Amino acid sequence: MRAVAVILSAAAFAGIVIAQLLRLSTPVVDLPALVGERIPVSGVAHPVTAVLLNFRGYDTLLEIGVLLLAAVIVLAARGDEPAMNPAALPSAEPPIQMFARATTGPMIVVAVYLLWAGAYQPGGAFQAGAVLAAMAVLLYLAGVTGNWAKPGMALRAGLTGGFLLFLGVAASLLIRGVLLQYPVEHAGQLILLIEAGLTVSLGLILASLFLFLAADPPR
Amino acid sequence: MNSGLVFAMAGTLLFALGTAGVLLVRALFRRILAFNVMGSGAFLVLVGLAQRTGPPDPVTQAMVLTGIVVAVAATALALALVRRLHALTGRLEIQQRNDE
Amino acid sequence: MSELLAWLILLPLAWAAVAFLIGPASGGPIAIVALAVQLGMSIRVGIAVQTSGPQLHAVGGWGAPLGIDLFADGLAVAMILMIQVVALPVAVYARSYFDASAREARYFWPLTGFLVAGLNALVLSTDLFNLYVALELIGLSAVGLVAAGGAAAQVNAALRYLIATLVASGAYLFGVALLYGVYGTVSTATLALLVSKDAPGIAWVAGGLLTVGLMVKTALFPFHFWLPPAHGKAPAPVSALLSALVVKASFYLLLRLWIGPLRGLEPGLALASLPALLGGAAILWGSYQAIRAEGLKRLVAYSTVAQLGYLFLIFPLLGRPGAIQAAVMQAVAHALAKAGMFLAAGVLTKATGQDSVAGLSGAAQRLPVSIFAFGLAGMSLMGLPPSSGFLAKWLLISVSLANGYWIIAAMTLIGGLLAAVYVFRVLRQAFVATTEQVVLHPVSAASEWAALGLAAASVVLGLRGVELMRLLEV
Numbered sequence: 001m002r003a004v005a006v007i008l009s010a011a012a013f014a015g016i017v018i019a020q021l022l023r024l025s026t027p028v029v030d031l032p033a034l035v036g037e038r039i040p041v042s043g044v045a046h047p048v049t050a051v052l053l054n055f056r057g058y059d060t061l062l063e064i065g066v067l068l069l070a071a072v073i074v075l076a077a078r079g080d081e082p083a084m085n086p087a088a089l090p091s092a093e094p095p096i097q098m099f100a101r102a103t104t105g106p107m108i109v110v111a112v113y114l115l116w117a118g119a120y121q122p123g124g125a126f127q128a129g130a131v132l133a134a135m136a137v138l139l140y141l142a143g144v145t146g147n148w149a150k151p152g153m154a155l156r157a158g159l160t161g162g163f164l165l166f167l168g169v170a171a172s173l174l175i176r177g178v179l180l181q182y183p184v185e186h187a188g189q190l191i192l193l194i195e196a197g198l199t200v201s202l203g204l205i206l207a208s209l210f211l212f213l214a215a216d217p218p219r
Numbered sequence: 220m221n222s223g224l225v226f227a228m229a230g231t232l233l234f235a236l237g238t239a240g241v242l243l244v245r246a247l248f249r250r251i252l253a254f255n256v257m258g259s260g261a262f263l264v265l266v267g268l269a270q271r272t273g274p275p276d277p278v279t280q281a282m283v284l285t286g287i288v289v290a291v292a293a294t295a296l297a298l299a300l301v302r303r304l305h306a307l308t309g310r311l312e313i314q315q316r317n318d319e
Numbered sequence: 320m321s322e323l324l325a326w327l328i329l330l331p332l333a334w335a336a337v338a339f340l341i342g343p344a345s346g347g348p349i350a351i352v353a354l355a356v357q358l359g360m361s362i363r364v365g366i367a368v369q370t371s372g373p374q375l376h377a378v379g380g381w382g383a384p385l386g387i388d389l390f391a392d393g394l395a396v397a398m399i400l401m402i403q404v405v406a407l408p409v410a411v412y413a414r415s416y417f418d419a420s421a422r423e424a425r426y427f428w429p430l431t432g433f434l435v436a437g438l439n440a441l442v443l444s445t446d447l448f449n450l451y452v453a454l455e456l457i458g459l460s461a462v463g464l465v466a467a468g469g470a471a472a473q474v475n476a477a478l479r480y481l482i483a484t485l486v487a488s489g490a491y492l493f494g495v496a497l498l499y500g501v502y503g504t505v506s507t508a509t510l511a512l513l514v515s516k517d518a519p520g521i522a523w524v525a526g527g528l529l530t531v532g533l534m535v536k537t538a539l540f541p542f543h544f545w546l547p548p549a550h551g552k553a554p555a556p557v558s559a560l561l562s563a564l565v566v567k568a569s570f571y572l573l574l575r576l577w578i579g580p581l582r583g584l585e586p587g588l589a590l591a592s593l594p595a596l597l598g599g600a601a602i603l604w605g606s607y608q609a610i611r612a613e614g615l616k617r618l619v620a621y622s623t624v625a626q627l628g629y630l631f632l633i634f635p636l637l638g639r640p641g642a643i644q645a646a647v648m649q650a651v652a653h654a655l656a657k658a659g660m661f662l663a664a665g666v667l668t669k670a671t672g673q674d675s676v677a678g679l680s681g682a683a684q685r686l687p688v689s690i691f692a693f694g695l696a697g698m699s700l701m702g703l704p705p706s707s708g709f710l711a712k713w714l715l716i717s718v719s720l721a722n723g724y725w726i727i728a729a730m731t732l733i734g735g736l737l738a739a740v741y742v743f744r745v746l747r748q749a750f751v752a753t754t755e756q757v758v759l760h761p762v763s764a765a766s767e768w769a770a771l772g773l774a775a776a777s778v779v780l781g782l783r784g785v786e787l788m789r790l791l792e793v
Contacts, residue, residue: 072433
């Protein structure tokens, strides 16, 4: 009974919204034009990166906070995961291990390229960080590295480093006057610096979301 | 009727589908999947509607990037909790009774 | 001076990250010092708003709608003060409440830091999408605090809370997507100028989605189902933060939306009465369950469900003079009282080693400070003068009678009577003298006094309520 009610209301909702969507006129405010006007002073050439790291950089700051928060909660909510023996995984076979090791180098290069290219084309810290995280997971699945049982100081520093760097840059800019207002001549360099720190941290955070949980629960 | 509006309509359908899924399905993994479908629906509407008038809108693309990251964080958290629930109780559904 | 708005967000983010960096269960002293600094900053912002008017900080220097603006008027300042004033004693309490080896304590400090950062960010933001990210920061950290190191019951409660809050955020985000599609901006200031009575139907759908999403997050009846397990099963300092602050944040946002960007829709009496009806139902249902509850923390959690109902009685009155003041007074009074009550309940359950109301016999003799704190908090919840709870209900009654809504006034009085029933249930049990030896676990004095401090603040605020009212006029 409840199922029918929910399905009917969902269908009705979708129908109403779609019907309304077809009758929309053009919006009053033209943000893309505003973005286009300000690109030259934003420090990067690609509009999405400019919005992400400059115009709405504050959103990005909070969002990294959310991601770091997720990593902390994953740690807080799990049991005492024992350290896994990497060789025990079913996928830890020599051909796969060889492949994983061989791709490590190229993956790092791709990540650095994505980070650098973000100023001119789609790319940037998130994409680069995702590639690094994928590399870490691949190495785990191939049995080359183990799971992360207890994060030591070095790992915690890596996880929080990018975020703290971003906060540090934001704070120093705030002391000068306005939060996240980059001086125009240095905007590009500051953005690259922040993104570089974020790449490493994001890679570690995303990898940790998997690797903190990787041990099999006791049967 | 341009591609932007088609994306928006598809997004609306996905959102409705996802919401119905989260509310009706009992199995937790499927509920998490349904939540992701909901999120994708909202993102499609964001990007699609903004594109209906002309060139792609960088603001909505940036918003969706942020939204995807937030959804990943939430999904990871949900999975960690489901895993813990399973390890502690062997169940993969939320206990409905308000136990005292 | 407007930079303080940004510092109020940067600082908690920083100490959250540092608290995680320096290792599990550390970070308490840093958090307490930082919260005290934040409280000082909030007071300075309040003074600035009173003397020179609302403060605006355009992040990045761009200004809305291209950039994101931080904004503080009297309403925002009241919320900011409430957040820091509650968080600081709870932090002091938490430091001594958790055993050194407790699993829940390992990540309490980073999680609390992210929570406070999210709360401050939400109150000060004027950008709908930025508000979404802040809502997620708050929601996820709240879920994390409930689940941290917990047993099956807590993880279960956390999962239920997580699913409810994620569906709510999803609805909110969809509403934001629709609004951006119609108007091309997500800045609340710009939207307030653009949204009018002849908005396309889809703006109404968006408004509805935003409202329902935020109602779920504020645990309005019938969306309250996730609250009693989550607030009842979490450790006491976590319950205090959740009941006092987290649910108030989504209510504040709801209020902001309807006196700001969505005001142009002019919803009319019928639609505005719906939240009031649900609020009335919340008062009745929540009080009934609190009176019936066996567990002490569960009783206090259901009391939250009931008290949140008062906040929604305001909606038909929005726009009349005094309505916002009444809502804010109720929010602040409840935050102080409920935090004090949960902290006191935490001391009682820890000392008696169990969570039931029946097991409190003899507590009055041995834990007088905590029982006194519970009583003072109860006084504010019941609405006895001179507490701030009384002031809040008095404001609500006078605004509703001045506009002819006698039924709202009646509901307020009924709610106060019902609160008296469940508060006296606890107090009466505590004063039952027992002849058997009651074994009490040691509880630190700091915990008891932190609870008393908050409860007393709730009562004392009633005497100084005039200042708060004047602040809200800005």
